[in-house]
Amino acid sequence: MNFPAPPAIDRLGGVPPQTPRPRGLTTHPSPAIEALRAHPDSAEQFWADVESSGTPLVEAILDSTDAAITFLWRGQAKHIALVLNKLTDPSTLREAMLEQIPGTEIWARTLRLGEAWRGSYSIAVEPLGGAQTSASPQADTRRERSLAVSDPAQHAAINAWYDVLAWAGPDPLARERSGRASVASAPRAPRFTLPDGAPTGRLIPTTLPNGSRGWWHIPAGPAPQQWDVRVLFDGDAAQAPRLDAWIAAGLTRRVTLLVDSGDLRARVRDLSCSTAMIQALVNALDGADPRDFGAPLTRDPAGTSIAGQSLGGLSALFAQCVAPQRFGASVSQSGSFWWPNVAGSGPANASSAVVPEWLTHAIETSRPQLSRVHLEVGTHEWVLLEPTRRLRDVLADVTESLHYREFDGGHDSACWEVQLPSALMALED
Numbered sequence: 001m002n003f004p005a006p007p008a009i010d011r012l013g014g015v016p017p018q019t020p021r022p023r024g025l026t027t028h029p030s031p032a033i034e035a036l037r038a039h040p041d042s043a044e045q046f047w048a049d050v051e052s053s054g055t056p057l058v059e060a061i062l063d064s065t066d067a068a069i070t071f072l073w074r075g076q077a078k079h080i081a082l083v084l085n086k087l088t089d090p091s092t093l094r095e096a097m098l099e100q101i102p103g104t105e106i107w108a109r110t111l112r113l114g115e116a117w118r119g120s121y122s123i124a125v126e127p128l129g130g131a132q133t134s135a136s137p138q139a140d141t142r143r144e145r146s147l148a149v150s151d152p153a154q155h156a157a158i159n160a161w162y163d164v165l166a167w168a169g170p171d172p173l174a175r176e177r178s179g180r181a182s183v184a185s186a187p188r189a190p191r192f193t194l195p196d197g198a199p200t201g202r203l204i205p206t207t208l209p210n211g212s213r214g215w216w217h218i219p220a221g222p223a224p225q226q227w228d229v230r231v232l233f234d235g236d237a238a239q240a241p242r243l244d245a246w247i248a249a250g251l252t253r254r255v256t257l258l259v260d261s262g263d264l265r266a267r268v269r270d271l272s273c274s275t276a277m278i279q280a281l282v283n284a285l286d287g288a289d290p291r292d293f294g295a296p297l298t299r300d301p302a303g304t305s306i307a308g309q310s311l312g313g314l315s316a317l318f319a320q321c322v323a324p325q326r327f328g329a330s331v332s333q334s335g336s337f338w339w340p341n342v343a344g345s346g347p348a349n350a351s352s353a354v355v356p357e358w359l360t361h362a363i364e365t366s367r368p369q370l371s372r373v374h375l376e377v378g379t380h381e382w383v384l385l386e387p388t389r390r391l392r393d394v395l396a397d398v399t400e401s402l403h404y405r406e407f408d409g410g411h412d413s414a415c416w417e418v419q420l421p422s423a424l425m426a427l428e429d
């Protein structure tokens with residue numbers, strides 16, 4: 001059966017719908033901070049311990065599996081705010097403000113979070129008498145977009161939030177990092193330990209037939225008679241050391257095509273269920289020169305997987321639906337299964353034939369026979385959680401092997417990067 005063609009909509013259909021947050025932040029007292037309040041003269045020792053152990057401070061909550069997680073800063077400032085993935089925004093700015101402990105230069109905010117929570121964050125420090133910093137063009141665009149789709153009564157809170165974001169930066173004492181972001185995690189949060197000294201593979205730059213950039217990663221060691229292959233969306237050359245480490249930790253040795261999804265406009269164009277992008281990937285795999293890899297790439301879908309996050313996760317599953325003869329397994333992390341946003345698709349496309357969650361409806365009506373699928377979504381992703389659950393239920397009837405999990409986190413690369421290797425291992429072994 002031929003899979004339905006995706007709707008031809010304005011690219012604004014690639015912008016997530018504006019969905020109200022279902023809940024706010026939950027603050028909680030910290031025994032360590034309360035002790036500091038009672039004895040501000042202990043501030044030097046307290047901070048020496050913080051510098052030694054790193055931030056944030058994580059404490060158990062009596063008779064609960066939740067954790068009290070305290071974000072800290074030391075120094076003089078006018079205001080300090082916590083910018084926490086999917087948990088802070090204009091509606092939670094008041095609860096996100098750090099409070100200065102009287103008699104000290106230490107600022108703190110303690111939140112109650114689940115025992116398996118993980119997330120990226122930054123600290124927005126507005127200095128005393130500091131002039132407003134200039135926001136990035138991307139931040140200005142996001143501000144304008146938020147103002148355009150919101151009630152005028154919310155504009156003051158939205159502007160205050162984006163003013164705060166202009167001061168945001170990494171936490172210098174954070175124990176964990178993801179790229180340039182600081183990361184916090186509760187005691188039972190997912191982790192993936194990377195071994196040191198992993199053998200280094202080779203990288204070969206390439207250009208896909210549609211003009212997209214990419215890189216072939218060839219693992220260290222001898223080539224097999226035929227290489228299995230995987231495709232990773234939102235890839236770049238900087239991911240090569242991580243791939244080497246994953247392989248050293250047990251991930252199957254495969255040739256990997258890292259696909260650079262370009263800027264925001266190109267990403268929305270190419271990863272919103274684009275048949276042109278999927279055909280470009282198929283052509284790139286089928287046309288690969290075996291001399292570059294020491295052996296040919298398999299054409300067996302059982303040996304070919306594809307993975308992505310957000311719009312890349314949407315496209316990974318779409319690729320398996322439209323090209324099952326090439327892709328036998330897909331991994332979707334926080335896939336944008338709300339797509340398309342019909343309200344944002346423009347008046348020229350306001351057709352009754354265009355429905356949100358298009359891929360779910362297409363799978364439900366066409367019933368493709370899929371082999372192996374891995375879906376995961378964060379419980380703090382209020383835009384994605386229910387669409388992903390609906391897709392899971394539809395896939396259960398058409399998929400030979402369906403792996404599904406929900407993680408305590410948001411739309412966050414800090415979560416994806418520690419869970420992707422285990423997802424790939426589960427599908428590729």
